[in-house]
Structures are given as C-alpha cells and as structure tokens.
Amino acid sequence: MSRSNKGLRGLYAVTPADNLLPRLSALVGLALEGGARLVQYRNKEAPMPLKRSQAAELLRICHAHDARLIVNDDVWLAIEIGADGVHLGRDDADPVMARQALGPKRLLGVSCYGDVERAVAAEAAGADYVAVGSLFPSATKPNATRASLELITEIKRRVKVPVAAIGGIKLENAPAVLAAGADMVAVVSDLFDAMDIKGRAAAFQKLFDKK
Numbered sequence: 001m002s003r004s005n006k007g008l009r010g011l012y013a014v015t016p017a018d019n020l021l022p023r024l025s026a027l028v029g030l031a032l033e034g035g036a037r038l039v040q041y042r043n044k045e046a047p048m049p050l051k052r053s054q055a056a057e058l059l060r061i062c063h064a065h066d067a068r069l070i071v072n073d074d075v076w077l078a079i080e081i082g083a084d085g086v087h088l089g090r091d092d093a094d095p096v097m098a099r100q101a102l103g104p105k106r107l108l109g110v111s112c113y114g115d116v117e118r119a120v121a122a123e124a125a126g127a128d129y130v131a132v133g134s135l136f137p138s139a140t141k142p143n144a145t146r147a148s149l150e151l152i153t154e155i156k157r158r159v160k161v162p163v164a165a166i167g168g169i170k171l172e173n174a175p176a177v178l179a180a181g182a183d184m185v186a187v188v189s190d191l192f193d194a195m196d197i198k199g200r201a202a203a204f205q206k207l208f209d210k211k
Contacts, residue, residue, distance in 0.1 A: 134167025
C-alpha cells in the first residue's frame with residue numbers, strides 16, 4: 001500500500017453542519033489548536049458552491065496546522081479541491097472505484113457500521129481505515145445502526161488498517177472505546193458543542209498518549 005496511514009490515530013474531528021463559513025472555520029481552528037490532526041468535512045445539506053468554498057477553506061486551515069482534511073461522501077469534490085482523502089458510507093461511491101479515482105496518495109475511509117465482512121471487503125478494496133459504529137446513541141444520527149465495543153475488537157483482529165470508532169462518543173466513554181482497540185475516535189457533538197473546544201480536543205488527544 002503506497003498511501004501513508006501514518007498519523008491515523010487519535011481524535012478524528014467531524015464537522016457540524018454549519019453553513020456559516022467564518023464560524024465553521026473558527027470551530028475547526030480551535031479543534032486543530034487542541035491537537036486534532038484529522039478533520040472530516042461533513043455538511044450534507046449545503047448547496048455545492050458552499051460545500052466547495054467551505055471544504056477549500058478548511059483544507060487551507062488544516063494544512064496550516066499540519067493536519068489532514070477528509071471530505072465526506074464526495075470523491076470528486078475531494079479531488080477538485082486537493083483534499084487529503086474521502087470518507088464513504090454505504091450509499092456513496094463504490095470503494096474500488098473511489099480508490100482508482102483518488103489515486104495512490106489520497107486517503108480512503110469506509111463506514112462499516114456493525115458489519116465485520118464489510119470492513120474486510122473495504123480493506124481489500126484499498127481503504128486506509130474503516131469506521132465502526134454507531135457505538136452509542138448519537139444526536140447527529142439518532143437512527144444509526146448500533147455496533148458493540150466487542151465488534152471493534154473483532155474487526156481489529158480481522159483487518160490491518162486503523163479502525164475509527166464513531167457514534168455518540170464522549171470524553172467519558174472514549175476510554176472504553178480505546179480499550180476495545182479503536183485507533184481513532186470520530187467526534188462531532190462532544191467536541192464542537194463544548195464550551196472549550198480547544199481544551200476538549202486536547203483532552204481527547206491525551207487519552208491516546210496514555211495508550
């Protein structure tokens with residue numbers, strides 16, 4: 001595998017759906033100052049011109065902090081703005097086709113929900129990491145498929161790529177997620193709704209320093 005999944009460890013900051021670019025930029029900037037080195041731009045409701053401008057600005061901010069930006073769902077937007085990769089769900093592009101389009105240097109993440117075999121297939125298709133969840137009730141996706149902590153352990157046993165845990169992850173339940181084997185925790189609400197975003201990001205990162 002010629003892509004580098006080095007650094008795919010720690011806090012994976014997933015953006016809230018905020019259409020105000022200056023505010024979104026400020027929120028992400030605080031998470032980066034707190035130590036986040038991987039950010040996913042996710043805004044399913046925004047029109048394409050706004051997505052393009054938001055993603056491009058977040059990419060600039062991420063690179064200024066030596067961090068990487070992953071675009072949710074949209075392979076072509078990721079390629080157009082020069083993002084560091086894309087993350088795909090089950091209703092998005094085929095991972096094999098996405099891998100071919102992205103080329104060898106960009107990252108590809110694939111949501112596997114609670115499906116071990118989907119994780120195995122994603123790795124075979126060229127995914128650089130797989131995401132498991134929702135592990136806990138999630139305000140962002142209240143009807144999401146639930147997955148167990150034991151499933152993280154099983155998927156870690158079956159694949160060699162890093163595993164990102166997602167869904168309702170908070171600072172207080174994150175240690176159990178790490179103990180199950182997760183390499184990353186993808187967080188929206190508990191990070192970006194915090195009174196001190198920079199401090200919360202740093203607290204998440206500190207959990208990984210203890211591993």
